[in-house]
Amino acid sequence: MNSVHLSVICMRNLPPLARLRTFEAAARLQSFALAAQELHLTASAISHQIRDLERYFGRALFERSHRQVRTTREGLRLFESLGRVFDALDAVCAEVQLPTQDEVLAVHCAPSLALKWLGPRLPTFLAQHPTINIRLTTGAEPVDLGVMRELDVALSYGAARQKAGLEVFSLGxxxxxxxxxxxxxxxxxxxxxxxxxxxxxxxxxxxxxxxxxxxxxxxxxxxxxxxxxxxxxxxxxxxxxxxxxxxxxxxxxxxxxxxxxxxxxxxxxxxxxxxxLHFVSLRVSDRSRPPIAAFVDWVADQAKDR
The missing domain is CATH 3.40.190.10 (Periplasmic binding protein-like II)
Structure with missing residues (x-):
């Protein structure tokens, strides 16, 4: 069995995306009635779709009482995971809609550096490079760009992952x-x-x-x-x-x-x-890509004024 066929089979084992979207709305609003209004469905349809999902997972996703619903522990875990998935889907769809000459640069940054230093300076970079769209995420732990291929550049605090294939330098x-x-x-x-x-x-x-x-x-x-x-x-x-x-x-x-x-x-x-205290990481193979080179060189230049 080839990998393409296997991928199709795995996809078929997922519950329908529409059911997951219904669940996300109901869990976020903690109401089948409000979810029905948001999705332009009847409350009965919402209830039916949720029961289908509960049969699929083999466990209750909501605790039901008179005119009220509340996510169970398993339902809350599913809701939190779906939030990240839908956010990623939104970002992907937004990127597909960009003009063809525009490029997306995914930057991961230590939270305080993003808030206190990088963020206030970004308008200058974007004014100089109007076709580059920055997608900024933050996190305290250094990320591994060898594994997280969806990221292009990482700005970390305290230390950076040293690994073959990565270029790492400090901001002085x-x-x-x-x-x-x-x-x-x-x-x-x-x-x-x-x-x-x-x-x-x-x-x-x-x-x-x-x-x-x-x-x-x-x-x-x-x-x-x-x-x-x-x-x-x-x-x-x-x-x-x-x-x-x-x-x-x-x-x-x-x-x-x-x-x-x-x-x-x-x-x-x-x-x-x-x-x-702060370090920049990027993949060596990406160093010549124009948006990455422009951003990394700009960050290094900004850091000279510490």
Whole structure:
């Protein structure tokens, strides 16, 4: 049996797409009646299609009560998975409708870098390359471009997957310093005194922590409660809101520093930490593709102004 024939058989074992679409609407709206209105069907038709799906899967997808429905645990799992599938289908259909000269560039980026650095700069790139359509996704974990062929370029935080066939380079050293709202610093107070007094904010995923800063400057780390966040952007926002002092990259906090929302606490004799934190990955075989080359070269150029 050849692979084409096998693929057709596998496809035939899937439930009809229309049934899955009906289920998605009913689960999202938690109502057969509302799903019927959205899909221009009768409530009876919705109920019939859902029962067909439940027979197919051999388990209940909804808990039914008087005029109310609620997804079961299995139904919720199906709904969450279908959401990702339908989002991908929407993206594919949108790409097919693009003008033939347009190209799609799939970029995966660390969340805080996307929010604080890449996103604000993208209008400049798109103005220079009007036929390139950026499809941006985010995630904290470095992705494997050798496996995830649907992605073209990855910008990762902390580390990047090193693998044969991939080109990986850093966006250069970033300065990691104590950042605080100027309103928290008392008149005449030294930076050292402020750091010893204020709440210290941790970034859980950062490869540079307060222990590194205190050890590097020969200062004892205070043994008091600290707040922590799993995104650098959240730690920066907390510092702006006056929660305490965040140890973060000036690249990520560039706009807050420029606006005066944050200032650098430069303790006397303290040494800033400079090291590469963000990395670009792409497949070597894709390096000559015009949209990828244009984007990667542009990102590298933007990073020179750290």
């Amino acid at each position: 050293n970033e300065r990691v310093v104590p950042l605080v709202s100027p309103q928290l610093v008392a008149p005449g107070e030294s930076a050292t005194e402020a750091i010893e007094r204020l709440m210290l904010i941790d970034s859980q995923l950062s490869p540079v922590g307060w222990v590194d800063w205190f050890d590097g400057n020969g200062i004892v780390l205070p043994s008091r409660p600290r707040c922590s966040f799993d995104r650098a952007a959240m730690a920066i926002a907390a510092a702006v809101d006056g929660l305490g002092v965040a140890l973060e990259s000036t690249r990520l906090a560039g706009r807050e520093l420029a606006r005066g929302d944050l200032v650098v606490l430069e303790a006397r004799g303290a040494k800033p930490i400079d090291r590469p």
